[in-house]
Amino acid sequence: MFTRLVCSLALASLALAGPLGRPKQFDLTVTWEKRAPNGFSRNMVLINGQSPGPLIEVDEGDEVWVTINNRMPFNTTIHFHGIEMGATPWSDGVPGVTQREIAPGKTFVSRWTAAQYGEYWYHAHHKGQLDDGQYGPIVIHPKKDRATPFGLISQDKDTLAAISKAIAHIKPLMLSDWLNFDSDKALEIQLASNMDVPCYDSMLINGKGKINCWPAEKYASLLSAQQQQMLKNGNATAVTVKGCLPKQVMALSLAFGKPVNYSAIPADVFDVCNPTQGSNTVIEVKKGGKCDDKNGTWVAFDVVGAYGTFTASFSIDGLPMYVYAVDGEYIEPQLVQAISVGNGDRYSFLVHITDAGDYTIRHANTLPIQIISGTATLSYRPSGQTVTPKNFTQYINDAGRALTPDVKFYNQTLQKSYPPSPVAQKADQTIILNMGNTVTGYLWSLNGTSQPQTQEQAEPVLFKPHPNALDNLTITTLNGSWVDLIFVATQVPQPAHPIHKHGNKMWLIGSGQGAFKWPSVEAAIKEVPLSFNLVNPPRRDGFQTLVAGKGPTWTAVRYHVTNPGPWLLHCHIQSHMLGGMSMVIQDGVDKWPVTPPEYLAYGA
Numbered sequence: 001m002f003t004r005l006v007c008s009l010a011l012a013s014l015a016l017a018g019p020l021g022r023p024k025q026f027d028l029t030v031t032w033e034k035r036a037p038n039g040f041s042r043n044m045v046l047i048n049g050q051s052p053g054p055l056i057e058v059d060e061g062d063e064v065w066v067t068i069n070n071r072m073p074f075n076t077t078i079h080f081h082g083i084e085m086g087a088t089p090w091s092d093g094v095p096g097v098t099q100r101e102i103a104p105g106k107t108f109v110s111r112w113t114a115a116q117y118g119e120y121w122y123h124a125h126h127k128g129q130l131d132d133g134q135y136g137p138i139v140i141h142p143k144k145d146r147a148t149p150f151g152l153i154s155q156d157k158d159t160l161a162a163i164s165k166a167i168a169h170i171k172p173l174m175l176s177d178w179l180n181f182d183s184d185k186a187l188e189i190q191l192a193s194n195m196d197v198p199c200y201d202s203m204l205i206n207g208k209g210k211i212n213c214w215p216a217e218k219y220a221s222l223l224s225a226q227q228q229q230m231l232k233n234g235n236a237t238a239v240t241v242k243g244c245l246p247k248q249v250m251a252l253s254l255a256f257g258k259p260v261n262y263s264a265i266p267a268d269v270f271d272v273c274n275p276t277q278g279s280n281t282v283i284e285v286k287k288g289g290k291c292d293d294k295n296g297t298w299v300a301f302d303v304v305g306a307y308g309t310f311t312a313s314f315s316i317d318g319l320p321m322y323v324y325a326v327d328g329e330y331i332e333p334q335l336v337q338a339i340s341v342g343n344g345d346r347y348s349f350l351v352h353i354t355d356a357g358d359y360t361i362r363h364a365n366t367l368p369i370q371i372i373s374g375t376a377t378l379s380y381r382p383s384g385q386t387v388t389p390k391n392f393t394q395y396i397n398d399a400g401r402a403l404t405p406d407v408k409f410y411n412q413t414l415q416k417s418y419p420p421s422p423v424a425q426k427a428d429q430t431i432i433l434n435m436g437n438t439v440t441g442y443l444w445s446l447n448g449t450s451q452p453q454t455q456e457q458a459e460p461v462l463f464k465p466h467p468n469a470l471d472n473l474t475i476t477t478l479n480g481s482w483v484d485l486i487f488v489a490t491q492v493p494q495p496a497h498p499i500h501k502h503g504n505k506m507w508l509i510g511s512g513q514g515a516f517k518w519p520s521v522e523a524a525i526k527e528v529p530l531s532f533n534l535v536n537p538p539r540r541d542g543f544q545t546l547v548a549g550k551g552p553t554w555t556a557v558r559y560h561v562t563n564p565g566p567w568l569l570h571c572h573i574q575s576h577m578l579g580g581m582s583m584v585i586q587d588g589v590d591k592w593p594v595t596p597p598e599y600l601a602y603g604a
């Protein structure tokens with residue numbers, strides 16, 4: 001389904017044509033069926049018979065209606081990741097926050113305005129269904145009068161014309177981590193063992209991959225210094241046949257000394273590996289289309305970190321990438337050989353292809369928990385005929401590390417919005433959130449209290465705002481104000497958390513080692529000015545907090561409340577979110593729109 005002829009064919013659009021000015025309508029039918037994306041058969045979620053689901057492709061300014069038909073034997077919802085949902089918070093897809101769940105056999109219509117442009121995605125927001133393949137890409141083509149940064153890539157007229165054609169046919173590449181068992185089983189194991197069990201079977205690109213099971217010598221050669229130390233601390237010498245840290249070693253950094261029931265973890269989770277041929281995504285590119293310039297062809301890709309857990313290095317052998325947008329918005333382009341893609345992230349980039357051949361697209365996990373990678377193929381046949389096989393320069397290894405010192409990674413610290421996107425120099429409200437793990441090794445919190453699992457079935461916050469912050473799980477702001485969220489990793493060690501906020505983008509204004517000793521950013525800047533950047537800082541809809549290895553760390557983001565509604569703030573690692581790492585921000589509670597009666601009544 002995602003094997004496409006880039007640029008040379010018009011893509012069949014999923015949108016049902018409507019008269020001008022009418023909403024663009026999409027139908028997503030969600031089913032639970034047996035498939036084998038990595039060669040191992042299991043039940044998974046399909047959307048219109050496929051995973052990833054079909055592309056939702058619209059133009060900036062369009063009204064969008066997405067009809068979700070739940071044909072699965074359990075409840076579900078779909079969230080539109082990064083879409084601001086201005087004035088339509090009831091379409092955000094978060095059970096217990098913006099709507100009631102969609103029951104089996106029922107239909108929900110999400111109506112929203114595509115007020116932004118760029119690359120987004122949709123995914124399940126019910127239990128761990130994202131991990132079962134329930135996700136798909138969204139592309140919003142910008143208005144013609146948007147300023148673009150492509151003049152910073154080339155000044156040549158033909159090249160710019162080819163680039164603009166390539167962007168109009170941007171190709172999503174959805175990256176995911178994949179288990180041989182479903183998300184309910186994963187949750188069951190976590191609850192029974194009191195520990196996260198992040199040991200995966202495959203890494204997929206557009207829903208295809210295989211099970212590798214590399215020899216022990218290969219795993220040994222790929223160990224990082226950190227992994228060697230972790231193994232040593234756990235009295236172990238090697239990773240498992242799946243490339244995972246043994247469970248007792250993982251428990252040292254994931255269970256934090258809290259009791260773990262190892263006999264509740266089936267052997268095949270960590271210690272059994274049966275290789276498969278699996279399947280491989282092939283993207284064919286031909287010359288002769290409008291994406292050509294004098295020397296070759298331009299192709300635009302949108303990488304989506306649709307991971308349940310991983311953060312991974314992404315690279316295409318032999319093809320440097322011009323990264324020109326992050327989380328949908330233009331930036332000053334960076335020319336790089338690799339990108340670190342976190343959970344929920346989107347990176348849009350261009351490649352210029354001149355040589356015929358098959359280019360390997362690869363992503364490799366970089367979290368210390370496991371050595372695993374996955375690949376796909378970009379096939380370029382300028383004149384259609386067969387070509388002699390040739391290997392292009394490989395930039396990263398199967399552990400996601402650069403193979404040579406000249407391999408450059410995308411650098412978020414250098415990220416500059418294009419055009420610049422100014423941030424307020426001072427906030428009206430400061431919210432300090434101490435992140436950690438509560439009670440057991442499986443429960444997580446943003447501020448000491450885990451969001452209970454039952455929240456998804458609760459009366460949506462949208463229908464009845466919570467009284468002001470009495471439960472440690474609700475934050476309340478006023479419309480028009482500027483808010484600082486300061487995430488402090490107090491418990492050590494603690495991994496990076498990909499924190500995602502629904503409703504709007506945020507600016508990363510600072511980060512540092514140690515405790516956050518100040519009442520506000522304003523006070524902190526006086527003492528540690530170099531830890532902050534208030535001039536065109538990185539802007540996105542999710543940020544990784546700093547790893548807390550040897551001591552606490554803090555990460556400060558600022559945002560403008562312009563979008564009244566209840567928005568979930570959460571870690572995008574599915575097991576952390578299910579373990580309670582979420583809060584609700586009642587943004588602009590003074591200006592919430594009135595929920596239409598059909599949404600109020602839905603599922604009641």
Ligand SMILES: *[C@@H]1O[C@H](CO)[C@@H](O)[C@H](O)[C@H]1NC(C)=O
Nearest residue numbers: 232233234235236248249252
């Ligand atoms: C490793 O071995 C040492 C010495 O036998 C022991 O004290 C320590 O508890 C062991 N650590 C783990 C994580 O098993």
Ligand SMILES: *[C@@H]1O[C@H](CO)[C@@H](O)[C@H](O)[C@H]1NC(C)=O
Nearest residue numbers: 192193260261262263264265
């Ligand atoms: C550990 O898990 C096993 C298998 O699920 C179960 O039989 C046993 O009762 C559990 N032990 C404890 C102490 O909870």
Ligand SMILES: *[C@@H]1O[C@H](CO)[C@@H](O)[C@H](O)[C@H]1NC(C)=O
Nearest residue numbers: 154159293294295296352354
């Ligand atoms: C493309 O070809 C032109 C000459 O036709 C050359 O000047 C230019 O450097 C080439 N650009 C690339 C990216 O190869």
Ligand SMILES: *[C@@H]1O[C@H](CO)[C@@H](O)[C@H](O)[C@H]1NC(C)=O
Nearest residue numbers: 357360388389390391392394
């Ligand atoms: C390309 O690389 C693979 C893996 O290293 C190797 O097996 C193959 O022989 C190479 N092919 C060519 C044409 O160099």
Ligand SMILES: *[C@@H]1O[C@H](CO)[C@@H](O)[C@H](O)[C@H]1NC(C)=O
Nearest residue numbers: 408409410411412413414415
């Ligand atoms: C990213 O850029 C910053 C600022 O120049 C620099 O300090 C940092 O080392 C760079 N990071 C990487 C991974 O190259």
Ligand SMILES: *[C@@H]1O[C@H](CO)[C@@H](O)[C@H](O)[C@H]1NC(C)=O
Nearest residue numbers: 447448449450470471472473
């Ligand atoms: C909020 O957190 C504080 C500190 O952890 C705790 O004492 C209090 O009981 C919590 N309140 C609720 C309603 O959970």
Ligand SMILES: *[C@@H]1O[C@H](CO)[C@@H](O)[C@H](O)[C@H]1NC(C)=O
Nearest residue numbers: 431447448469472473474475
């Ligand atoms: C976070 O927890 C602290 C300590 O319990 C509490 O004082 C504060 O109000 C909490 N913040 C929010 C936004 O709930």
Ligand SMILES: *[C@@H]1O[C@H](CO)[C@@H](O)[C@H](O)[C@H]1NC(C)=O
Nearest residue numbers: 479480561562563564588591
């Ligand atoms: C919320 O505040 C923003 C920024 O001040 C403003 O543009 C917007 O109109 C306000 N929304 C409502 C519903 O008042």
Ligand SMILES: *[C@@H]1O[C@H](CO)[C@@H](O)[C@H](O)[C@H]1NC(C)=O
Nearest residue numbers: 075100101102103457603604
């Ligand atoms: C499914 O969602 C409905 C609301 O549409 C709710 O009443 C029901 O309790 C949910 N069922 C489960 C099993 O969560």
Ligand SMILES: [Cu+2]
Nearest residue numbers: 497571573576
């Ligand atoms: Cu997390």
